[in-house]
Amino acid sequence: MIRRFNKWRLLKDINRAIEHEGFDKIILWLSLPTAVDMVGSFNEQASIYYCGDDFEGLDGVDHKMVKPLEQELAEKVDLILVVSKVLTRKFTHPDSIILPHGVDYPLFSTPAARPHDLPENGPIAGFYGSISAWLETDILVQSAIALPSWQFVFIGDIKTDVSSLQALPNVQFLGARPHNQLPAYIQHWNVAMLPFRDNKQIAACNPLKLREYLASGTPIASTTFPAAREYEELLAIQSPKEPFSRVILRANKQREEKARRQSRVSTESWQHRATQLEALINHLSR
Structure with missing residues (x-):
């Protein structure tokens, strides 16, 4: 009926x-x-x-x-x-x-001014998107504690419990931002993160932000899932039992490969x- x-x-x-x-x-x-x-x-x-x-x-x-x-x-x-x-x-x-x-390549690859609300004290590992249950908050807490000199920045609406992250001094939640402002943030991060859980939803996903991250040229630290593995030569992908903080540090060493990352998605x-x-x-x- x-x-x-x-x-x-x-x-x-x-x-x-x-x-x-x-x-x-x-x-x-x-x-x-x-x-x-x-x-x-x-x-x-x-x-x-x-x-x-x-x-x-x-x-x-x-x-x-x-x-x-x-x-x-x-x-x-x-x-x-x-x-x-x-x-x-x-x-x-x-x-x-x-x-x-696809990806809005011109939007994400064109240099933008640094936003005023990004922290100045130390390198930045960032994430934007829905802050939901599919984020692996445990590895993010571990990373923020293991890398006290780094700032962890999250952009997006909070839809899950992030109290363990909010309790840490080097973690900031900036709230949501319009899509056309996101390139200005990601371009001034040292590492962009894809810290997803291993579940059925993530196994089937094809996240928009993956190609947007690549178009910005920013190094990427990711957990392992099928869509990420399609670009594995351009990402730092977590190995079994590897602390995610080490993945962030590995990604940070890939700064010189910006042109390769951007070139890969320039036709997508x-x-x-x-x-x-x-x-x-x-x-x-x-």
Whole structure:
């Protein structure tokens, strides 16, 4: 009954928008399994499921409900796009294609002035993004204690318990910042961090910030996960049982490789991804 109500309400709103915009050739783009009932409702030329996360491993999601909906959606659509190699294993659909995230290379590679609220006393290890349960706070606490001369800076909304970090004198939480201000921060860090937990969600992720970090040229210290290993020659990646503080110090020794990091993602722009997507859609709608 809930699905029928949701479909009725969505159809009403979307059809109104279609009429207002004068659309006559519809390509249906879905990024949530819960929208499965929209497939076939608009006499669309083609339907696409854009899978950007492993919903079965995502926090705050009813995994028992979402799995059958996603399977149903995968069977109905004409094309499945996934952002990582790990996600391709979920689908047997013959038309499943990897379309990784892009990066705003000009924004992150163009030098920006140092923000006034960055600490001046010592080298900086930084992170920006949602400060959530997928961050490995234990290794961050260990690192901040092991490297007392370093400043640890976090930018983003806090959505998990970080009291153990907040208690340390060399850790600062600056709050969220607009996306276009982030390059100014990361370019003036000594090391950018990807301190993620080893779980199903992270195994399937393709974090935007990885390519943004690379485009800035800043050295990167990372835990190990599949998306990071695709760039392993450019990152300092944590080895089994290695303290993360040592990974930060290893990354800091890679300062001279800035040009290599930037060059690797210089052709992975959002415009390039859009061109790839346009070609796929044109093929589908013939």
